[in-house]
Amino acid sequence: MVLKNPASLEAEEFRKLKESLVKAITSPGTFNNIVLITSAHHGEGKSLITANLAISLAQEYDHTVMVVDADLRLPSCHRYLDVKPEKGLADCLAEGLDVGSALVKTGIPKLVLLPAGKKTVKNPLELLSSNSMRRLMTEMKQRYPDRILLVDTPPVLLFAETRALSDLADSVVLVVREGECSLEEVRECMTLLNNKVLGLVYNATSYAPTAASYADYDYSSCLE
Numbered sequence: 001m002v003l004k005n006p007a008s009l010e011a012e013e014f015r016k017l018k019e020s021l022v023k024a025i026t027s028p029g030t031f032n033n034i035v036l037i038t039s040a041h042h043g044e045g046k047s048l049i050t051a052n053l054a055i056s057l058a059q060e061y062d063h064t065v066m067v068v069d070a071d072l073r074l075p076s077c078h079r080y081l082d083v084k085p086e087k088g089l090a091d092c093l094a095e096g097l098d099v100g101s102a103l104v105k106t107g108i109p110k111l112v113l114l115p116a117g118k119k120t121v122k123n124p125l126e127l128l129s130s131n132s133m134r135r136l137m138t139e140m141k142q143r144y145p146d147r148i149l150l151v152d153t154p155p156v157l158l159f160a161e162t163r164a165l166s167d168l169a170d171s172v173v174l175v176v177r178e179g180e181c182s183l184e185e186v187r188e189c190m191t192l193l194n195n196k197v198l199g200l201v202y203n204a205t206s207y208a209p210t211a212a213s214y215a216d217y218d219y220s221s222c223l224e
């Protein structure tokens, strides 16, 4: 995980990313704390970036951070955060489990995970676009107003629940892996995501910044 080496260029990119994010979601009197992370396709780096960004935020900001694994099809935040989940979001939605009792400590101060939950969910779209999900997101926003909630999701071009979730989020970060997503697809994602995209994270770029070029390196990348 990148933040094992806080002096690395990758860790520095995450610092820049989180600073931009915090600035974008904070304005006098408002804190737009629910941020969705998605991408057009599978494997572009959403979950890895969610985990690293969460760690970076928890380590250096006053805010507490909650990662919500809303990828009920292919949950992986628990792996990146190295925890063993039992219950989670799907159990809250399907069985009315209290969110507080599903949260898992990550071992990193100020960072908790709401795992995806139940091993197999037959109806992720139905669950995530339900009124229960809407209520749960509202409840989380009210119950944890000073937390940043990073919501990991399935790819938006493939699954309708991500579009429904973007409706409930304050803003969206779109991960674009080099060579995996065309400009046309980026545009399509932005429309599907209700024009809530705050910015793009350009991941796994072949452009490797040197110390000299570093000041001009605007995008964020990450490495395990």
Ligand SMILES: Nc1ncnc2c1ncn2[C@@H]1O[C@H](COP(=O)(O)OP(=O)(O)OP(=O)(O)O)[C@@H](O)[C@H]1O
Residues within 6 Å of the ligand: 039, 041, 042, 043, 044, 045, 046, 047, 048, 049, 071, 074, 076, 154, 155, 203, 204, 205, 221, 222, 223, 224
């Ligand atoms: N910048 C990077 N450098 C090297 N490997 C990366 C990078 N970003 C992601 N990966 C690797 O790519 C794979 C996919 O990453 P990740 O699980 O974060 O993607 P995802 O967008 O969440 O995929 P899915 O849609 O299937 O959930 C993982 O093996 C991850 O370790």
Ligand SMILES: [Mg+2]
Residues within 6 Å of the ligand: 046, 047, 048, 071, 074, 076, 153
């Ligand atoms: Mg993922």
